Amino acid sequence: MKGFRPDIWKLITVIILILFIFFLVYPMFSMLIKGFQDPATGEWTLKHYQKFFNKRYYYRALINSFKVTFSVTILAILVGVPIAYFMSKYQIKGRRFLEIVIIISMMSPAFIGAYSWILLLGRNGVVTRFMSEHIGINTPSIYGFGGILLVFTLKLYPFIYMYVSGALKKFDVSLEEAAESLGCHGPRKLFGIVLPLITPSIFAGALMVFMNSLADFGTPQLIGEGFVTMPVLVYSEFVSEMGGEAHFAAAMADIMIFITAVMFTLQKSYINRKSYTMSSLRPIQKGELHGIRSLLVHGFIYLVVLLSIIPQLTVIYTSFLNTNGSIFLPGYSLVSYRKIFSTLGTAIRNTYLYGAAAILLILVLGVLIAYISVRRRNVLTGIIDTITMMPYIIPGSVLGITLLLSFNKKPVILSGTAFIIIISLVIRRLPYTLRSSSAILYQIDPNLEEASISLGCRPMRTFFRITLIMMLPGVMSGAILSWITVINELSSSVILYSGKTRTMSVAIYTEVVRGNYGTAAALSTVLIVSTIISLVIFFSISGKEGDHSIEL
Amino acid sequence: MSVSIQARHIVKKFDKTTVIPDLSVEIKNGELFTLLGPSGCCKTTFLRMIAGFTSIEGGEICFDGKSINNIPAYARDIGMVFQNYAIFPHLTVRKNIEYGLALRHLSQNEIKKRVDEILSVVKIEEYADKMPEKLSGGQQQRVALARAIVIKPQVLLMDEPLSNLDAKLRIEMRGAIRSIQQNIGITTVYVTHDQEEALAISDRIAVMRSGTIQQVGTPIEIYTRPSNVFVSTFIGRSNLLYAQRAGEDELKFGSGFRIRVPGIRIPQNENRVIAAIRPEELSISSGDGIPAVVKTRTFLGKYVMYEIAFPGEISVPDMPPCEFSQDLGHADHLLDIGDQVFFKPNTAKINIFSSDQMTNYALVR
Numbered sequence: 001m002k003g004f005r006p007d008i009w010k011l012i013t014v015i016i017l018i019l020f021i022f023f024l025v026y027p028m029f030s031m032l033i034k035g036f037q038d039p040a041t042g043e044w045t046l047k048h049y050q051k052f053f054n055k056r057y058y059y060r061a062l063i064n065s066f067k068v069t070f071s072v073t074i075l076a077i078l079v080g081v082p083i084a085y086f087m088s089k090y091q092i093k094g095r096r097f098l099e100i101v102i103i104i105s106m107m108s109p110a111f112i113g114a115y116s117w118i119l120l121l122g123r124n125g126v127v128t129r130f131m132s133e134h135i136g137i138n139t140p141s142i143y144g145f146g147g148i149l150l151v152f153t154l155k156l157y158p159f160i161y162m163y164v165s166g167a168l169k170k171f172d173v174s175l176e177e178a179a180e181s182l183g184c185h186g187p188r189k190l191f192g193i194v195l196p197l198i199t200p201s202i203f204a205g206a207l208m209v210f211m212n213s214l215a216d217f218g219t220p221q222l223i224g225e226g227f228v229t230m231p232v233l234v235y236s237e238f239v240s241e242m243g244g245e246a247h248f249a250a251a252m253a254d255i256m257i258f259i260t261a262v263m264f265t266l267q268k269s270y271i272n273r274k275s276y277t278m279s280s281l282r283p284i285q286k287g288e289l290h291g292i293r294s295l296l297v298h299g300f301i302y303l304v305v306l307l308s309i310i311p312q313l314t315v316i317y318t319s320f321l322n323t324n325g326s327i328f329l330p331g332y333s334l335v336s337y338r339k340i341f342s343t344l345g346t347a348i349r350n351t352y353l354y355g356a357a358a359i360l361l362i363l364v365l366g367v368l369i370a371y372i373s374v375r376r377r378n379v380l381t382g383i384i385d386t387i388t389m390m391p392y393i394i395p396g397s398v399l400g401i402t403l404l405l406s407f408n409k410k411p412v413i414l415s416g417t418a419f420i421i422i423i424s425l426v427i428r429r430l431p432y433t434l435r436s437s438s439a440i441l442y443q444i445d446p447n448l449e450e451a452s453i454s455l456g457c458r459p460m461r462t463f464f465r466i467t468l469i470m471m472l473p474g475v476m477s478g479a480i481l482s483w484i485t486v487i488n489e490l491s492s493s494v495i496l497y498s499g500k501t502r503t504m505s506v507a508i509y510t511e512v513v514r515g516n517y518g519t520a521a522a523l524s525t526v527l528i529v530s531t532i533i534s535l536v537i538f539f540s541i542s543g544k545e546g547d548h549s550i551e552l
Numbered sequence: 553m554s555v556s557i558q559a560r561h562i563v564k565k566f567d568k569t570t571v572i573p574d575l576s577v578e579i580k581n582g583e584l585f586t587l588l589g590p591s592g593c594c595k596t597t598f599l600r601m602i603a604g605f606t607s608i609e610g611g612e613i614c615f616d617g618k619s620i621n622n623i624p625a626y627a628r629d630i631g632m633v634f635q636n637y638a639i640f641p642h643l644t645v646r647k648n649i650e651y652g653l654a655l656r657h658l659s660q661n662e663i664k665k666r667v668d669e670i671l672s673v674v675k676i677e678e679y680a681d682k683m684p685e686k687l688s689g690g691q692q693q694r695v696a697l698a699r700a701i702v703i704k705p706q707v708l709l710m711d712e713p714l715s716n717l718d719a720k721l722r723i724e725m726r727g728a729i730r731s732i733q734q735n736i737g738i739t740t741v742y743v744t745h746d747q748e749e750a751l752a753i754s755d756r757i758a759v760m761r762s763g764t765i766q767q768v769g770t771p772i773e774i775y776t777r778p779s780n781v782f783v784s785t786f787i788g789r790s791n792l793l794y795a796q797r798a799g800e801d802e803l804k805f806g807s808g809f810r811i812r813v814p815g816i817r818i819p820q821n822e823n824r825v826i827a828a829i830r831p832e833e834l835s836i837s838s839g840d841g842i843p844a845v846v847k848t849r850t851f852l853g854k855y856v857m858y859e860i861a862f863p864g865e866i867s868v869p870d871m872p873p874c875e876f877s878q879d880l881g882h883a884d885h886l887l888d889i890g891d892q893v894f895f896k897p898n899t900a901k902i903n904i905f906s907s908d909q910m911t912n913y914a915l916v917r
Contacts, residue, residue, distance in 0.1 A: 447638035450605055451696075453625045454632040455652030455703060462626075469642055 027406035035251035048251030080160025106158035111218025116311035163205035215395030323518030336522035347507035358425035366433030396491030416498035433478035440474025563610030589760035631700030781909035841894030
C-alpha cells in the first residue's frame with residue numbers, strides 16, 4: 001500500500017541485501033580484485049597470472065582439473081543416464097532400496113569415499129593385500145587420476161540419475177506412441193525422440209557434476225597424491241602464503257570462478273533456449289524384463305549402485321575394528337568410538353552446534369528471501385536473486401579463502417571464530433532451502449493471503465498463520481538437504497577452522513592425513529549415520545514412495 | 553452494518569500507465585451491483601481498490617460518505633469471495649468460516665452459533681468438519697461465501713465467483729447467491745464478464761470498457777436502452793445498420809425503406825446514423841421492408857437463429873454477422889438458406905445511435 005504503511009517487507013529486503021553485500025559480495029569482489037593487485041605496491045598487475053601460466057607446476061593443476069571434470073562428467077552421464085532410463089522404463093527388483101542407496105551415495109561426502117577406497121585398494125588396502133598375497137596379482141594403483149575418477153564418478157552419477165529420472169517422470173508416453181505411429185521405432189525412437197527431450201535435464205545434471213568435481217578438495221587431496229588439481233593447489237598455496245596477502249592464491253581462485261561462471265552461464269543460456277514443458281498425462285508404464293536382458297540390466301544397475309555404497313559400508317565396518325594408527329588389528333571393539341568421544345568430542349559437538357545455528361539462519365533467510373522474491377518483486381529482490389546464485393559458482397575452498405581474507409583484520413576480525421564457519425555454511429547451503437521454499441510458494445495461491453487479510457487479519461499475522469504454514473513442507477525438505485550438506489561440509493571449513501572450531505569433516509580429514517584410520521572411520525560412521533537419519537526424515541516429509549523430489 | 557459506496561474521480565496507474573482515468577459511481581446500500589465488462593476493462597482492478605489490495609492513485613472511495621483510502625485492507629471490514637475461492641486448504645470447513653470471527657474476539661459460544669447459522673444458510677452443515685479438498689467446486693463456493701458473510705461485513709465483494717463452475721452449477725449458484733444476498737441485505741459488488749449472469753443476478757449493472765463506465769442501470773434498462781453501440785453489442789446481440797436521416801423522427805435504409813420512430817429527435821447535422829436492432833426485434837414482412845438473404849440456419853429448440861446478409865453497404869463493417877431469431881411458438885414456416893426476405897424492425901424497441909456510436913437518441917428523447 002502506497003503512502004500509509006511502512007512496509008515491513010521492504011525493510012527485510014534491505015536488511016537481507018545489506019547482509020549479502022557485507023558477507024558475500026564485498027568479500028568476493030575484494031578477492032577478485034586482489035588477484036589483479038601487486039602485493040607490495042597495490043598496483044594493478046597481471047603478474048600472478050603470468051606466474052601461473054608460465055610454471056608447469058601451476059598450470060598443470062588446471063589441466064588436471066579439466067581432465068578430471070570432463071572425464072567425470074562424461075562417465076557420470078554414461079552411468080547415470082542408462083540407470084535412470086532402465087529404472088523408469090522397466091520394473092527393477094529392489095527399486096526402493098536402489099533409490100535410497102543412490103541418494104545416500106550422492107549425499108555422503110566424497111572424501112569419505114576417497115578415504116575408504118584407500119582402505120580397500122590403497123598400498124595397504126585389504127583388497128590389494130588379499131590379491132597380492134593370495135592370488136599374486138598386483139592391483140593397479142588407486143592413487144592419482146584413476147582413483148579420483150572412480151570416487152567422483154560413483155559419488156556424482158546420482159546427480160545425472162536424479163535429473164534424468166525427474167525428466168522421464170514427466171515424459172508423456174503418447175510422444176513415443178506418436179513416433180511409433182509414424183513408423184519410428186527402436187534406437188531411432190530412442191535417439192530421435194526420447195534423448196533430445198531429456199537432454200536439457202542431462203545438461204542440468206552434468207553441470208552439477210562438473211561443478212562438484214571441479215570444486216571438491218578432499219578427494220584429490222587424499223587420493224590424488226602427485227596428481228594435483230586446482231582446489232588442492234589453491235589450498236596449499238594459500239596455506240604456505242598465509243601471513244602474506246595471498247594474492248597468488250586469490251588469482252588462482254579467480255581462475256576457478258571464471259571457469260565455473262562460464263560453465264554456469266553457458267548452461268543457463270542453453271536451458272533457456274532449449275527446455276520443453278512436458279505434462280505427463282500418461283506417464284511411462286514400467287514394462288517387465290525377461291531372460292538375458294533382465295539379467296544384464298539388473299547386473300549393471302546393482303554393480304554400479306553397490307560399488308557406490310561400498311565406501312560407506314567399508315567405513316562402518318572398519319570403525320569397529322581394533323587399530324593401531326593406519327594398521328588394522330584382528331578383533332572387534334568400540335575402541336575407536338571411545339577414542340573419538342574422549343579426544344574429538346568437541347568436533348562432534350561443533351558439527352551439530354554450527355549445523356544447528358547455520359540451519360536456523362538458512363531457514364529464516366530461505367523463507368524470507370523466497371517470499372520477497374516471489375511475492376514482493378522489485379529491483380532489490382532482483383539483485384538478491386542474482387546474489388543467491390553466487391554460491392553455485394564459488395567453490396567451497398575459494399569461499400573459505402574469501403571470507404578469511406576479508407575478515408581477518410580490523411575492523412571485523414572473525415577468523416578462527418565459529419561465526420565465520422557458520423557464515424560460510426549458510427552461504428554455501430542456503431540455495432537448497434531457498435529453491436524448495438520458492439518452488440512451493442509458487443504453488444500457493446496469493447489469494448489465500450488476501451482472503452485472510454480481507455477477513456481482518458494483519459498482513460504479518462497472515463504470513464505466519466497462512467503462508468508460512470503452507471510453505472512448511474517445501475521449506476523443511478529443502479532444509480534437510482541443507483542440513484545434510486552442512487554437516488558434511490569440508491572444503492570451506494578446512495580453510496576456516498581453528499583448533500577450537502574443528503568440525504567432524506575436518507577432524508576426519510586430519511585424522512586420515514595423520515594415519516589414524518580407526519578414529520577417522522568412527523567419526524565417518526557418526527557422520528554417515530547422521531546423514532542417513534536425516535534422509536529418512538526427508539523421505540517421510542517429502543512423502544510418497546518413489547517421489548523423492550529433491551530440488552538440487 | 554451494510555453501507556453505501558461512493559467512488560469519486562478514481563484514478564489507477566500501474567507504473568506510468570493510467571488504466572482507470574476518472575471513474576465515479578455510487579452504489580446504494582443493500583443493492584447487488586455488478587461490474588460487467590470484457591477482460592482487461594479493469595473491473596477487477598476497481599474491485600480490488602475497494603478491497604484495499606491495490607493502491608488508489610487519485611480520487612477517493614467512501615463507505616457511507618467516509619473516505620476509506622487510508623484504511624488498510626485488513627481494517628476495511630469487507631467480505632471477499634475470490635474467483636478460485638481461496639479456501640485455506642489446511643483448515644476444515646468450520647475453521648475456515650471461523651477464521652474471521654476468531655479475529656474479532658467473540659466468545660466461543662457466539663462463534664459457534666454464528667457459524668452454525670451460516671452453515672445452514674449456505675446449506676453445507678454436513679461438511680462442517682471436512683477438509684476443503686473433499687468438497688466439490690459448488691460446495692467450496694458456498695464455503696467461500698459463508699466465510700465472507702459470517703463476519704457481517706460492511707460490503708461483500710465477489711470477483712467472478714462462478715467462472716470456475718460448470719454451466720448448470722453456475723445457474724444454480726447464481727440463484728443461491730442472489731437469494732442469500734437478498735435475505736441478509738448486504739451491499740454487494742459483483743464482478744463478472746458473463747452478461748447473462750449479470751442480467752440475471754443484479755439490481756444494477758455498470759458496464760465497463762477500458763477503465764471507464766459506459767452505462768449504469770438496471771438489467772432491463774441496459775438491455776432495452778443501451779447508452780452506446782458498445783453496450784448494445786456487448787449485452788446481447790444487436791444488428792447494426794446504417795440509415796439516413798429522413799426527418800426528425802424518420803429513417804431511410806439503403807433500399808429506400810423508411811420507418812418512423814415516434815418520439816425520437818435526430819439532430820439535423822446527423823446525416824447517417826446507426827440503427828441497432830436485436831435479432832428478436834425483426835419481423836418478416838410481405839413486400840415492404842429491408843431486403844436480406846438467409847445465409848445459415850441454426851435450429852435451437854425454442855427458436856431458430858438465422859444468419860442473414862443485408863445487400864449493399866447497409867450493415868456496419870467489422871461486426872459479427874447479422875442475425876434474425878424466429879420464435880417457434882409463433883412461426884408459420886421456416887426460412888431456407890438462400891431465401892430472399894424483407895424484414896421490418898420493431899419501432900418501439902429500435903435504438904438509434906449517433907454516427908460516432910456514443911449517443912443513443914432513443915435515450916435522450
